[in-house]
Amino acid sequence: MDGTLDHVMVRVSDLAASVDWYQTHLDYEEKGRHEGDGFTIVYLGPADMHQEGAMLELTHNEGETPTVGDAWGHVAVRVPEGELESAYEQLLDGGVSDYRDPESCGGKYAFVKDPDGHEIELVERDHGRLWSLDHTMLRVEDADRAIGFWGRKFEYELAGRWEASTFANYFLEPAGAAPEAMSVELTYNYDGRTYEHGDAWGHLAVRAHDLQEDWAQLLTREAPAYRPPSENENRYGFTKTPSGHEIELLERDPDADSLFPF
Known part of the structure; x- marks a missing residue:
């Protein structure tokens, strides 16, 4: 299995407005x-x-108008080190609404929202293109089970952690992933809260070397067969994490004429 995160899918209510927002501001x-x-x-x-x-x-x-839940947290985009404040001000000057500025986040990161309320975090990195996707944050109700799922099913490794008095963040990625690859951030709150998914966040997609072989391997590792490739004309398949986050498995041919396996 390749394991590289290929994309993150979100649902939007006004496609033209959302495309324009990301093209204009990012x-x-x-x-x-x-x-x-x-x-x-x-x-x-x-x-x-x-x-x-x-x-x-x-x-x-x-x-349809998607409903934003809290089981998905945010996507994070990269800005050069030392340029967090200026990048945030650039977004505000371009018409993005003020949400969580760097000062309110201890000068370490900042947040804005897209037209549907999806949260976009700004993080400083010394690698990756400006505004490229750095990580996607998922909230989980059982950290040990969630980390185990990504490790056993997809062979992801714990690349970093940050623990506070009330919550912890765990970053996972495939072994040998390039710094430019997107990672998964699992957020675990210690107070035992539960989460609502809504339908505005869709799924994460993981690249496979061979869809059929890698799907069979997932089943051997006891991953849920949520939407098998056989139900999707053998073009892609879906499993689910213990917290109910949908994970797509698909092959990606860099020489294909289209990104879509339809």
Whole structure:
């Protein structure tokens, strides 16, 4: 299994407005688009993305307004070291609403929101393209079980942790992942709270070397067969984490004419 995180999917209520927001404020370009029966999918990302970089997938279902839950936290985008304040001010000057400025976050990070209320964290990094995806944060109710899931099913390793008096953050990624690759952040709150998923956050996608072989391996490792490849014309499959986050498994051919396996 490759294990590289390929994209993170979020649902949006106004596709044109969301595409414009990411193109205007994060300088994303459209990587691909698929028009389906009652829905549209658009892949976005910075120009000249690293081969292990992750894309943002926007999905719009006609006539639906997604509901944001709290089981998904945010996506984080990179800014150069020492430029957090100026990057945040650039977004505000461009018309993005003030949400959580660097000062309120101890000068270590900041947050804005996109038109549907998806939270976007700004983090300083000495690698990766400006605004490229750094990590996706998921909230979990059992940290040990969640870390074990990613380790046993996908062979992810614990790359970092940060523990406070009331919560802990755990960062996981495939062994040997490039610094430019996106990682998973698991957030565990010690107070035993539970979370609502809503439908505004969709899934994370993991790249497979061979879809059928890697799917069979997931089942051997007792991953839930949520939406098997056989139910999706053998183009992709979905499993779920113990907390109910959907994980897509798909092959990615860099020489293909289209990003979509349809």
